[in-house]
Amino acid sequence: MIMQALAVGLACALVKFGAWWGAMGWDRPMVASTITGILLGHPVEGMTVGAALELVYMGTQSMGGVLPQDYGLGGVFGCAFAILATAKPSVAVALSIPFSMLGTLIYDLFKFWATSLITRFQKHLEDHQIGAFKRLWFTQATVYLTMYFLIGFISILLGTNAIKALVNNIPTAVMSSLTVAAGMLPALGMALLMITLWDKKLAPYFFIGFGLVAFFKGTLIEIAFLGAAIAVLAIIGQLTNHKTDKVAATTEDATTSEEEDFYND
């Protein structure tokens, strides 16, 4: 269990590193879960659980420093328990939610400490002590990554047997309810995404995806394949329009004033 705990701890630290260093999005459940799967030696399960979790957290975005749910930790732990406690993906989804909530709490605590360091950073700059500034910055980064490593390590080391016992002893009725609930969570994720994304121009894509599942019984892989092709088509169309727009803009005389543009659609 030590090895698995090390692997999950490393996954937590890696995911948080890639989420923060250049905002590479490693904390998206799809990526986080795949990383965890690879480190635990089950890349395929990692990806499968990742796809299921991505749907759940699809509408959750971190915006302007506000993290409503820590989908990165949710992704790592959902995957870890699916593999280590051999839980079904639906159970993994249900288990990942409390970890994503706990993650928000931990992140806020860390931010509380990090914010308190700002006056010290400022003082080092005013005193032109670049060495001290850098040391403080590395301390902060080390605490951040170590903290997430320990969360992964300790949770798996101490919690896996408990989770395993829990998964094995869930009564059938509760298990079926969990499966149903986990089936509904992607709809919630999609709905949350739609709040920010829905508009007339994008609606057809939504219905194409829905139709592929509803009428042709498509799986996620098949839909992702067709979705990628449609995305390329859309981008090629936009690039072509962009070029012709540029030509049109230079030939059109610039008499339309800012005021006219404001009132015209």
Add this chain to the structure above:
Amino acid sequence: MIKMLRIDDRLIHGQVAVTWSKQLAVNRIIVVSDSISQDPIQVSALKMAAPEGIKAFILPVDKAAKMLNDPRADRLQVLLVMNNPVEVAQLLSELTTQPSVLDVANYGRVAGIEGRHKITDTVYLSDDEVTIFKTMATKGSHFIYQPLPNDAVKSVDELLEG
């Protein structure tokens, strides 16, 4: 109509461009500032930050008031974003129709919190600025504090009292 006037140091950014513009279903975002409207680099950067399908304008206070007071502006759904309380008070006194919501979301941290009082986590005001908000309130312009649509609405009048 003006759906909201938002005071935000960062002007057009994720919270404004993605969340509020969708929530309020606006089709125009106007950044009102005398200094920024004169700076071509900031103007082009702000226009780039505006979401697709929404026209963004960066205007000085007088011109913004004139264009918004035009009857043709009534059918537009407008979001105003500003970063200077003095200009906010000036604009509100020049507008014939007041914005539906006045929201102060992020203020006082970019310029530096030195010499400012903490009103909320993301709003810091100097003594002068507190006076401006209190004066606006006596004229009927009551601000709320609500950074994101899901955040609870707080009355700035009450926050300034407490």
